[in-house]
Amino acid sequence: RVATQLSGFGKAEIQRSEFEGKDWYSVNLYPDGHGSLDEMLQAAWSHGAPDALVVRN
Template sequence: AAEAKRVAAALKPFGRTEIQRTELDGNDWYAVNVYPDGHGSVDDVLKAAWSHGAPDALVVRD
C-alpha cells in the first residue's frame, strides 16, 4: 500500500488519482488510476509513472 500511495502522490499533479486494492491468492495487489485534468500529455503521465516505480503503467481509454 505504501508504494501505491507514493506513486499516486507523484502522479497527483496530472489529475485525480485513485488506488484500487485486489486480493489474489492471499496477496494484495494495488493499482493506481489517474484521471488527467489537462496538466500534461498522456506521454507525460506515463513517463512520470514509469520513473516513479510503476514500470507496468499503461493507458486505458474510456
C-alpha cells in the first residue's frame, strides 16, 4: 500500500529481508527527477511511513 502511494514521487521498490526467522519488509523510494529529497521524505511520512529517513550512498 505505501509503495503504491509513493510511486508518484519516485521509483518505489519493496524489499524483503529475514531476521531471526521473521520476514521484514521495507519500501525504498528512489528519486526520478520529479521532486526533491525533502518532498519525497514528507510524502513518505504522510503516506504511512512515519519512520522514513534519507540514506545516501
